[in-house]
Amino acid sequence: MNNIEFVDVVLDVRIGDVGKGVVSYDLLKTHSHDLCVKFNGGPNAGNTIYIESSDNNNTPTYKKMVLHMLPIGMAKSDVYNLISSDCVIDIEKLKKEIEYVKSYGIDITGRLFISKACHIITKENIEYDCQNNLVGSTASGIGPTYANKMLRIGKRVEDYAEEFEAMGAQVVDMRKFWTSEFVVNNVKGVLLQGSQGFELDINWCGTYPYCTSSTCTIGGAINTGIPIRKLRNIYGIAKIYDTYVGKMEFQPPGDEDLIRIGDLGREYGSTTGRRRQCNYLNLDKLKEGLIINNCNICIINKVDIVAELGIFRLYHNNELKEFSVLDDMKNFIIEQMSIYVPDIKEVIFSYSPYRI
Template sequence: MSTVIIIGAQWGDEGKGKIVDFLTQKCDYVVRFQGGCNAGHTVVVDDKKYILHLIPSGILHKNKKCIIGNGVVLDPAALLKEIDTLNNKGIEIDNNLYIAKNCHLIMPYHIAIEEESEKNGKIGTTKKGIGPCYTDKIARNGVRMIDLLYPDILMNKIKVNLEIVNFLLVNFYNSKPLNEEHIFSQYLDYAEKLKYYISDTDIVINNAIDEGRNVLFEGAQGTLLDIDHGTYPYVTSSNTIAGGACTGTGVSPKKIDRIIGIVKAYTTRVGEGPFPTEIKDNLGETIRQKGGEYGATTGRPRRCGWLDLVGLKHAVRVNCFTGIAITKLDILNGIDKLKVCVGYKYTNRRIDEFPKELEILKHCEPIYEELPGWKEEIQGVKEFDQLPENAKAYLNFIEDFLKVKIQIISTGQKRDEIIIKEFPL
């Protein structure tokens, strides 16, 4: 039996979907534990591209149980659209999907409030209502999945929340109010379509672990976007680190065996916030185009930069990775010299730890080590020994610096374009 958590080690978009999809072949259950439809996991199977936002990537395998845990905030409209898309592509959903009773729902007023507050580009969110939904959850005003089955409770919650939201929309944002009857009717329709998926998922998962099943916990976003341990306030609204897998599913830390960090071979970031290793010349644009660095959810271009080992050292510490997977190594083909950030310069001193103060991070200059690149094409390479010597040296440098074994190396988008140095299950 093995329980494994998959965590993004940077600012998200590390290629977690492919790694989860690959590892699912050895798993029985795949569990999503935080975030919402602001996540976008892209998986390529037999030249077909699948983009998943809420449903765990394991759904692309037959007879795998996929669970949306209580730590997720769920937009019913987005989920139903995703289910329809997968059904139309011949993917079996009905017997393989479970949704936590205590999973919180994104409501139309969450999206409305976020759209208004983001008009000045304050944070650079996806405008999916994620933050306002988590706000209501913490303020104990949230609507949960189970409320869909109790119309009186649902209507009362909508009515109470709209009193505040409509006041803000009209008097603060000079916008139109929302209609409670319309929202109520809309969510009763969602209830009819989703009621068969609602379950005591904490019991399902713990029973599976106790029975010796392999369970994979799938994170969204990345460590540096964690609400507590990321570059606050330019973060997401949930705990993206390994600890979030436990609170987001109802599973004890004592039942977790391994934690795998997903690391892109360079660094990207979407939205606002400091990014010390960002490449602002033509090379950054070349990497963006070659790597297809555009958001799977919004299509926004990702900012591209050199690998930042200072940020990764922080990710290793707060997650305690037992291994890492390197993705998109093939995108670095043909670059003469590769830079790797091993420290920061701030004023007249060197910083070797990722600063929590945003004002310091904004003014940090990266200290780079330069490593020779490689010209050989490595896309699709499946054996470590077949990699160019300079590619091996690049990987060994990362491994030595972070003091964590590289277990998996992705050399392309497709499911089978992968090197397994050590199977992590």
């Protein structure tokens, strides 16, 4: 693997829906990654990006794209893509998503690799999930599929190899992929793209059983088999406020400011369309997520929402703290990072839905 020069990782260090897709896409456009790897989850993920073009007056225009199972790199024609072994796949949804990407005029030929060890979401998995959905999941069959994987009774991509190849994907053995002639000749920079969030991780969630069934942490990224010594930047992504989708009570009742934040931020799930519950940023939990995932860069999205509303609050030491101006809130976050998360070398505040 000496041909690989650097590996970057994008992780959600909160509860999902923090803008990982936008960050991943922006990094792919600016940091010379050759390969984008999705390392966990399935169609329960929803990554929204905006593809930029120009009109006749050279004014930038943006076309929205939402991907669920495909890595974000599929939106960039010169990037190869891999769905790694710990992902789960709904075959029919993947077929539709590939056609959806093609509808943007994007050629996928030779650009999509899928681990033969990914497990398949069956109709039975989905039916079970719908009938026994006690935690407010997306009812996509994710939990039952991972359960079958652990019970060693699941179906895998290798059982349907011809069907995947007919879609234009190449089914690969991850034990051989990283040393393959293809990788040696074509891959120098790698971006590992996580799904869901640290607080939803099956092992690290603080609100079990209100969690997902996969590994959403840096451990899941390393499980791809990538050389650890090549890790360069681990990006921990959050929003300036927190959101959650599921049956757990998360948003304090009667807080009109949180309703305003949710309205302006258009906080609806890209997979289910459900309204997300909103709360103020929990800085204590954000710091935990950054520390445990060994992040060295923190990106905080949707700052434009609180800036427009003039609502500057966060939780610190389990108490709600309010600031008179946005700069005071940002400076407090940076100060806390410098004290308690010394590995963080940069905190980036993003005001745009189109880029970092």
